[in-house]
Amino acid sequence: MKKIIVLLCFFIGVSSFAQQKEYETKSNIQYYNTTINKSDNYINERCVLDIYYPKNTKNFATIVWFHGGGLTGGNKEIPEALKNKGFAIIGVNYRLSPKVKAAKAIEDAAAAVAWAFNNIANYGGDTSQIFVSGHSAGGYLGLMIGLDKKWLQKEGIDANKIAGLIPFSGQCITHFEIRKENGIPETQPTIDTFAPLYYVRADAPPLLLITGDRELEMLGRYEENAYMARMMKLTGHKQTKIFELDGYGHNMTEPAFPLLLNEVNRIIKEKQNK
Template sequence: MKKLLSLLAFILISFSAFAQKPEYETKSNIQYYNAATNKADSYINERCVLDIYYPKNTKGFATIVWFHGGGLTGGNKEIPEALKNKGFAIIGVNYRLSPKVKAEKAIEDLHVAIAWTFNNIASYGGDVSQIFVSGHSAGGYLALMTGLDKKWLQKEGIDANKIAGLIPFSGQCITHFEIRRQNGIPEKQPTIDAFAPLYHVRADAPPLLLITGDRELEMLGRYEENAYMARMMKLVGHTQTKLYELDGYGHGMTEPGFPLLVNEVNRILKEKQTKK
């Protein structure tokens, strides 16, 4: 009899655990500019859309806004498979591309996409205090720019410091090479101006986790840029900057990077919970 009761208890617990797993839903091609802007600009209307993957019938979940790479000239929005079924919402964002528009227009687009997230995620069940911004390569650069240069989100009435964490993958920390190219500056001539994340180092920025591939395998000086960014953030007094170099991986280092992203999100969420 005891064995039977134990078996029934095990079945009930297993069924309960299975039943509590959230079901996820994806909504695609949501326009994140307002209707008037979409009507006035056909390229914005076509390109500036996002997908949201989120746990249904769940409240208080965290959100990761993910920006695709492609050198600011290519690429498309994505919901990375490695981030699915982790209890988070994932938002994949498209943005305008060079040379159809000036490369810096991508920064304009992505601050609007982040603002859309702040203004809308609660209606899906998300917690507005748990919005993280990440991306790979050009997407990592854009994550850094929109999170460190506060003027972009200020245009939408949002304090960039409300972002829960910035987690760029192999992001450019000097002025992006496509912005330099359109201004006649060679790819291998480093430039730090207002379009460089390094220009905007500050002590009060959100927690920052910089992830790159192996310094000997990465694109150009990508590891060294991130190492300098980490050093300068610490020197200005930022206490939550970390740098990971993924030995043996080149620029396409997203797969080994995703677990680090998930761990960092969970670390920050746990820290927030402890402070409550």
């Protein structure tokens, strides 16, 4: 009992310390350079991010958060459940189909993560502690840029520098909007160059996959993630985990946020102990 009380006091103290920090939000920061923004009105309008960060703090971790919406809708957000935890949160807008091909959203996701690597130190953040997360289409985008290294290489960033990938109910086979563009039915499983599963590799960043209940999720979403977890492990990846949230459907973000925070803290502690 004494140990439990000590641990509770510790966690309450950590939580109180994080909440005592003062936070600031800067909105609608363009993550492409001026030349690119001037060349494309849609990029200039859509490719912006918000950053919420602890002021007067050094070496904090950052979570880049991609919204869901099937690559056809949605807007950037700073999830309330991630606020006041001692981290910076970056909420990202990206271009949407059908105004552009869905693959443009992957380009944008890479550019936004590159912005974090190139700029977070200016706010006090630690570039070795940048995590990538998001829900549904946002989870898919994080997986694509974290596993297929060419997207971030184009931005001059090594994808392996990402501290952790933590997608919520992300699509692991080829995204349904990209399949729609190519006339492939929703019920036809496809694993091509637009599928995170195509890029399983042993040297990827730590990976935590979180989905809703397999019986309540979207078309085979749990099974896609389970296959991803299995293949990552078989290819030799040592830090792959999967959580299935029983009783929750596709909109399972609220119970998943504490798991995201636990994983971020676990990886930070692991890095500090090395």
